[in-house]
Amino acid sequence: MRLFKIILGVAVVGFLGFLGIKEIISDPVYFLELFLGGLTRGSIYALIALGYTMVYGIIQLINFAHGEIYMIGAMTALIVASVLGLWGWNSAVIVILAFVFAIVYSCAYGFTVEKIAYKPLRTAPRLSALISAIGMSLFLQNYVMLAQTSEYMPFESLIPDFQFWEPFSHIITAVEMTIIVTTIIVMILLGILIKFTKIGKAMRATAQDKIMASLVGINVNRVISTTFVVGSATAAIGGVLIACHVGQINFMIGFMAGLKAFIAAVLGGIGSIPGAVLGSLVLGISESLFTGYFWSEYEDVFAFTILVIILIFRPSGILGRDTTSKV
Amino acid sequence: MVTKKEIKQSFFIGLWFMVLTFPIMVIKVNTIKHIVIFRWSNLFWVGIVGFFASLVWNYFLRMKEEKKKADTKDDIPLIHRLLQNERFRIPFLTALAVFFLIYPFVFPMYHTSIMISALVYVMLGLGLNIVVGLAGLLDLGYVAFYAVGAYTYALLNLHFGISFWFVLPISAVFGFIAGTMLGYPVLRLKGDYLAIVTLGFGEIIRIVLENWDDFSNGPRGIGNIPAPSFFGHQFGQHNSVIYIYFIVTALVLMTIFFVGRLENSRIGRAWIALRDDEIACQAMGIDKFKTKLTAFALGATWASIGGVVFAAKTSFINPMSFTIWESITILCVVVIGGMGSAIGVIAGALVLILLPEYLRAVAEYRMLVFGALQVIVMVFKPEGLIQGVRKIYKFKKVKE
Numbered sequence: 001m002r003l004f005k006i007i008l009g010v011a012v013v014g015f016l017g018f019l020g021i022k023e024i025i026s027d028p029v030y031f032l033e034l035f036l037g038g039l040t041r042g043s044i045y046a047l048i049a050l051g052y053t054m055v056y057g058i059i060q061l062i063n064f065a066h067g068e069i070y071m072i073g074a075m076t077a078l079i080v081a082s083v084l085g086l087w088g089w090n091s092a093v094i095v096i097l098a099f100v101f102a103i104v105y106s107c108a109y110g111f112t113v114e115k116i117a118y119k120p121l122r123t124a125p126r127l128s129a130l131i132s133a134i135g136m137s138l139f140l141q142n143y144v145m146l147a148q149t150s151e152y153m154p155f156e157s158l159i160p161d162f163q164f165w166e167p168f169s170h171i172i173t174a175v176e177m178t179i180i181v182t183t184i185i186v187m188i189l190l191g192i193l194i195k196f197t198k199i200g201k202a203m204r205a206t207a208q209d210k211i212m213a214s215l216v217g218i219n220v221n222r223v224i225s226t227t228f229v230v231g232s233a234t235a236a237i238g239g240v241l242i243a244c245h246v247g248q249i250n251f252m253i254g255f256m257a258g259l260k261a262f263i264a265a266v267l268g269g270i271g272s273i274p275g276a277v278l279g280s281l282v283l284g285i286s287e288s289l290f291t292g293y294f295w296s297e298y299e300d301v302f303a304f305t306i307l308v309i310i311l312i313f314r315p316s317g318i319l320g321r322d323t324t325s326k327v
Numbered sequence: 328m329v330t331k332k333e334i335k336q337s338f339f340i341g342l343w344f345m346v347l348t349f350p351i352m353v354i355k356v357n358t359i360k361h362i363v364i365f366r367w368s369n370l371f372w373v374g375i376v377g378f379f380a381s382l383v384w385n386y387f388l389r390m391k392e393e394k395k396k397a398d399t400k401d402d403i404p405l406i407h408r409l410l411q412n413e414r415f416r417i418p419f420l421t422a423l424a425v426f427f428l429i430y431p432f433v434f435p436m437y438h439t440s441i442m443i444s445a446l447v448y449v450m451l452g453l454g455l456n457i458v459v460g461l462a463g464l465l466d467l468g469y470v471a472f473y474a475v476g477a478y479t480y481a482l483l484n485l486h487f488g489i490s491f492w493f494v495l496p497i498s499a500v501f502g503f504i505a506g507t508m509l510g511y512p513v514l515r516l517k518g519d520y521l522a523i524v525t526l527g528f529g530e531i532i533r534i535v536l537e538n539w540d541d542f543s544n545g546p547r548g549i550g551n552i553p554a555p556s557f558f559g560h561q562f563g564q565h566n567s568v569i570y571i572y573f574i575v576t577a578l579v580l581m582t583i584f585f586v587g588r589l590e591n592s593r594i595g596r597a598w599i600a601l602r603d604d605e606i607a608c609q610a611m612g613i614d615k616f617k618t619k620l621t622a623f624a625l626g627a628t629w630a631s632i633g634g635v636v637f638a639a640k641t642s643f644i645n646p647m648s649f650t651i652w653e654s655i656t657i658l659c660v661v662v663i664g665g666m667g668s669a670i671g672v673i674a675g676a677l678v679l680i681l682l683p684e685y686l687r688a689v690a691e692y693r694m695l696v697f698g699a700l701q702v703i704v705m706v707f708k709p710e711g712l713i714q715g716v717r718k719i720y721k722f723k724k725v726k727e
Contacts, residue, residue: 062519075351082356083363101350108347120388120706126518127465128705131662134467135701138655142695147351147369154359255651262523297538304527311520312512 023293034292035285040176040245042284043183047238048261049268049276050190051110051231057207057271058227060126061118064133066235067258068140069110071251073236074243075144077102078155085156102236109140110232111225119221137255145251152250155243179241186234187277194273199226207271256300263307269317278318337381344377345370387707406670407716427576431569439572441684443640446575447633448676452660453582453669454629459658460667460715461595462622463602464514465522467654468529472627474536474649475505476634481549481644482542491555491639495632502631506624514619529654536646548645552638571640578636582629586669589625598622599667652694659697663704665711674713 024031048070055063077098084094117136121129194200205213206223214220242257243249260283268279283303290302310317352369356362409415431439451473458466479498483489489497513524536543543549554567555574562570589595597618601608609615638644656679664675683693704711 062523072351079350079354079356082361083354086361086363105347105350112343112347117702117706124705124709127463128709130465130519130522131658132702132705134655134658135698135705138694138698139702140698142692142698144351146691146695147348148355153356259523259526263527266520266523295538298534301531301534304524304531307527308512308524311516311524315516315520 034288036172036176038285038288040179041288042281043180044238044242045261045264045284046183046277046280047186047234048257049265049280050234050273052262053265053270053273053276054227054231058224061129062133062262065113065136065140067254068137069106069232070235070239070257071254072109072144073102073106073239074249076105077240078153078243078249099240102240103233106232106236107229110228114225114228141251150251152248154248175245179245182237182241186237203227260303263303266307267310267317269319272319275317275319333382333385337378340381341374341378345374348373391707406713431572436565436568439568441681443572443575445677445680446579447636448660448680449579449673450582450633451630451657452672452676453586454626455657455661456672457586457622458626459661461590461602462598462619464619464622465518466525467522468525469630469657470649470654471529471532472502472505472630473634474532475502476631477638477644478543480635480638481552484552485549495635498631498635499628502628503624506627507620510620510623514616514623526651529651533646533649546645548643550643552642555639575636578632583669594621659701663700663711665713665715668711668713668715671711671713671715
């Protein structure tokens, strides 16, 4: 069985590689565009996937409402930016304030959602918590739809077209570059937070064993709240960036983005932070290449197919560790 | 009952919600016309609602804790006790039967047609109840099988002119096959992975139906689907609605009968046991995979039959009827009604589908309320509105 899997894998990769090299040689610029587009897309997925994977690592729950947190981040930024824009504020101040408000509000929503929908179900069966999460996601979507609008709202890009970037902008736009750079910075900061700070240590301990962590004096509830807050903050950054990139948002954007990010997290190995980043980049780039060379209508089908294949052949993902169920 | 501390806490929670919802509830921007409207009155209402919601929430949480401490035996819901009572049961069921029998003749066609869709949901709910309630497999792509049924009827009728009554069993078989085919690769996965993968499959089927023009006519859908005939006799529009109503009622009765029998059969008990503890089940020699697969396939069968009825009733289908929201609505019916409880699911479907139809003014809040109800039910009453009862063998004392 193992040998069969390896042969199958090599055959598939070889076939795709052969096709790919042929295509790349025939039109390298098109390939580069697709590749960088995929990198941008993957960076956004990574920002959202981090929240999923961190929460899953600690309480083994798929936070279905995470995509909605991302949507609320984008929505808040849009509202703040338009209000301040009408008041005639300086555009640099608007960018900073929009980001700050988006992050603060997303964190607040993430915190509140955890307290309402997940904390009372900490000891309940996992199915209950999952259904509660789906309910929360449904609620938040409809709340934004009813309070704002169900139509697409145009989102004026907050990120200016930098002068110095002019020579390269035919390959990769300034917005895309900003997205990739921001993602890298966020990843580094997050890595520092988890590796070197006290709360990061507490998070790792809680992920390993909740009861043991509480025995050595870690406030588990606070660690879980912090995890939700940190995850929400990265999702909000992703939300604002993608809204700048796409140029329009509505109340539904969180759903698909959330699912894709979840797929990316599973692809990389859920619970593992480097895995989430790697999975997101792989998913983003392969999706971009797929839509560029094959059928663009079946983009979502492709992502789900990847998910199914990964879960069947390697459920622990690329970087995840195998776990066995114990009585 | 309510302490001063709780009031103070609720006050702050009300304030918190006012801050939290400020940008989205109060400010409304129109980015095309560049207008900003401030709706300050919303802020006030959010504060009031937040305050009282927090009081009630805390009260119920405390009640739940106390109940857990008191460790009362979970009492059987009223409706079950009434149904067990012989003197009540027969008149009640007779009244119910009479009500459903005369319903289409007493009420106008509009109401009959709404009742048909509610009854289709009863069928779907009972089907999904096998998968989610009994076997404990969270299936978020249930609507895919509903689509399989609807498209089976539409396409077979379009190309081969096969009538409703022949399609009904064919679609059941198709549903069963589709359930097995989708279940086979995915049922190795556990709980939450399964939910996402089934969701993915549901979306895949919808996207394929939308984009594969030659097969399904794409987003334009398929129209002119004939209503069922009565031994070759085609009814007029009004009578045909009544006819479909009776067909659905009969199908629902059949579903209730089958699902009830299944639940207490060997395989049904295996499902429940598997839901409660997988490892213990395997130790007892239950084939985990096969048992799950039967649950999945049987659930799909009912969804497929429901799809045929849906297509016959609306006479037009397109992929927009089979979105993820449909799956979530059916899931809400099962969860809010009571997972694993047939009566609960029936009541849930009737309430959740009929109420929004009649309360048109609040119909746009339907999904909002569904979402909130899902959270509330899971937090306070995970067994749903009407709890299912397990069949318990009671020993009768022998008089000496």
